[in-house]
Amino acid sequence: MVINLKNFVESCSSKLKMNDFQDLDHIDGISISAVCANLYKSVRDDLVMFYFRDGANYASVYTKSKIVSENIKWNLNVRKIKIKALIVNTRNANAFTGLMGYKGLKEIAEEASLQLTKKQVEDEDNPKKIQSSEILFGCTGTIGEKYPTDKIIKSIPNLISKIKYTQNKLIWVKAAMGIITTDTKPKLAMEECEIGSKKVKIYGIAKGSGMIFPNMATTLGYIFTDATLSNDILNKLLKKNIETTFNAISCDGDTSTNDMVSIFSTGKVNNLMINNINDKKISNFDKALHSVLLNLAKRVVNDGEGASKFITINVTKAKTDNDAKKIAFSIANSPLVKTAIAGNDPNWGRIIMAIGKAGIDINIKKLSIKLGHIKIIEKGQLFKSYIEDDAAVYMRESKKIDITVEMNVGKNFFTAYTMDFTKKYIEINADYRT
Missing domain, CATH: 3.60.70.12 (L-amino peptidase D-ALA esterase/amidase)
Structure with a gap:
């Protein structure tokens, strides 16, 4: 059995080994x-x-x-x-x-x-x-x-x-x-x-x-x-x-x-x-x-096109499963969130934006947000001990980014998975047929 290595040509997988699977x-x-x-x-x-x-x-x-x-x-x-x-x-x-x-x-x-x-x-x-x-x-x-x-x-x-x-x-x-x-x-x-x-x-x-x-x-x-x-x-x-x-x-x-x-x-x-x-x-x-x-x-x-970061979005303590899902995907599908992560920019305002546009009623006073283990928002306000440089280091040094949104209005949850948007994503899709 001869494997066709040309399937790997012009891909990031050139360093893959059989023991990767x-x-x-x-x-x-x-x-x-x-x-x-x-x-x-x-x-x-x-x-x-x-x-x-x-x-x-x-x-x-x-x-x-x-x-x-x-x-x-x-x-x-x-x-x-x-x-x-x-x-x-x-x-x-x-x-x-x-x-x-x-x-x-x-x-x-x-x-x-x-x-x-x-x-x-x-x-x-x-x-x-x-x-x-x-x-x-x-x-x-x-x-x-x-x-x-x-x-x-x-x-x-x-x-x-x-x-x-x-x-x-x-x-x-x-x-x-x-x-x-x-x-x-x-x-x-x-x-x-x-x-x-x-x-x-x-x-x-x-x-x-x-x-x-x-x-x-x-x-x-x-x-x-x-x-x-x-x-x-x-x-x-x-x-x-x-x-x-x-x-x-x-x-x-x-x-x-x-x-x-x-x-x-x-x-x-x-x-x-x-x-x-x-x-x-x-x-x-x-x-x-x-x-x-x-x-x-x-x-x-x-393996998302041009991806450099794997992003997990956990929305917890929501009123319904559907609410949690809508908020998770609103964040996951936001080009502004995804480009910020590609640039290692802890721009948490974009996460707030994505939550707000999900079309779900939000009790802001109960909202909490974490980036990895770093608490950013607590009870609807910027966490008093939040240091943006720490968040920037986390984003720069981590290939896997975790965003946790606590709604604190129920017991339901949903986890979505996505990737960042890099310049490579544009190149791949711009050149797809050419």
Whole structure:
């Protein structure tokens, strides 16, 4: 297996090492392939397939944008209980491409189903016919450009011939690199837990670094487990955990047309049957899934286009969860807050501004704000022992910035994650197509 190092070209990830990632290895029931379909001018992996030779249960959450890509429309029309493959292309979003973009997916699915059926005949004792309606798609890249149907179709035989039935860390990294666009590094996470007495694995990869804001973000996130879980349970677990992970991040406040996070269950571990997500037997899996999703979501923010700081915004003691969320994202999406942090400027007035414009009733006399461990505002007034030079040192020396806002009017809270705005962010997005 040769990894395509050109995926790292012109990125901040040139110093990445394999030990920067967890040791994802093999999950029964999943096969992976990544190839170059020449979707970019340079040679790099840009087409990835996850093949479930015995099928997989699945669930997905998608963008809430009113303009959605053709692959999202395709996926929403898939009604099968199990799917056999997920095909992901980069460079082209297949959004605002109309009937031709959708037709392209149909043609690719038909070719893939034909080739995968041949693969079944070659490799399986009891081969099954793969149907085009058992294939899901992920697309990411530029909006409004003609979808490269012909290039992808021509690459399907090569994609299928390079399927690896046994994975290792290198193959997972290769797959994660194959789906990135402006990302500077691949994103992988894993957890292991037990359902009853059975040990199960949860692996995940994701891409995203700009146009990041719920619901969801310009994010592709794919989670894989060998547990036996129904579509209904997967759907409920994913929707529950997405709210405080991928729906808690923002890089620039823009929501994409292509966002999707999916979970696939191969059923290769014969764990106890789960009929309710409140069943105690699923609690460890629930926590582990949340950990994988949050790990990936944080990696997306940390890799935000041009980011130099990872910012955590905790809004606590709010009247409602929704109030806390609105205030957190008002701060997270403020260009003035984000540029101040990029400049290591503890301009707390910008945080005050962002809180005020959130549209939430504020009892100023109860408001408190901290930057890291440094108290700035207490009971609506500048803290008498606040020293701005201390705050400036904290911002200058810290790559991770914590902002805590205490409303002191209730017991509810929300945490949002974001990054700063640097000159590099402008350069990346100004040069995106040139």
